Amino acid sequence: MPGSALSLIAGFYPAAQCRQIYQRLVTEQNWPDNHYLVAGRQFTLPRLQTWHADPGIVYSYSNNLLETRPWSPLLTELRQQLEDYLQAGFNAVLVNYYRDGDDYVGWHADDEPELGPQPLIASLSFGASRQFAYRQKKSARHGSLLLSDGSLLVMQPEFQHHWLHSVPGSAEPVGGRINLTFRKVLPGPATG
């Protein structure tokens, strides 16, 4: 593991609660179609995605692709539990639904300017286990860990500074998985 930049808490939620949370997310999220028009070109996202944020929070990533939705009661509850546990504040969450092993997220770092210089990200996973791969930006160091049902992965700011991450497609048949990354987006420049 990349030192203390990542910490994984398996079973942060117990199995019975995970099943409920997963089912609620599947049915309550009102998942959008994964075909988007970007700069006049059709683009297919290899997963389903929703973005929720406090009023007034603007994120270029979501702006380009996703509408900003309000927090549902379930998302609000999960946020509160993470905030209490981590003693940190979050004002936005990206929810990814990997329907099967064909769905994935490619290599990236969550280091958009709106997250500020020290982005802390709390990542909750429900449903099927998937590999979370990481590799150092400036060396060949790499590795992976398994994100299982009910796990909490805390990514410290240094992780986004020095490492990329991805959730590769799975050659093995695998069930659905929903991941939530809670973030703190800094307020943008005041408008009007």
Ligand SMILES: O=C(O)CCC(=O)C(=O)O
């Ligand atoms: O699904 C995951 O575990 C990671 C998702 C992710 O990297 C992201 O939403 O930025």
Ligand SMILES: [Mn+2]
């Ligand atoms: Mn990410």
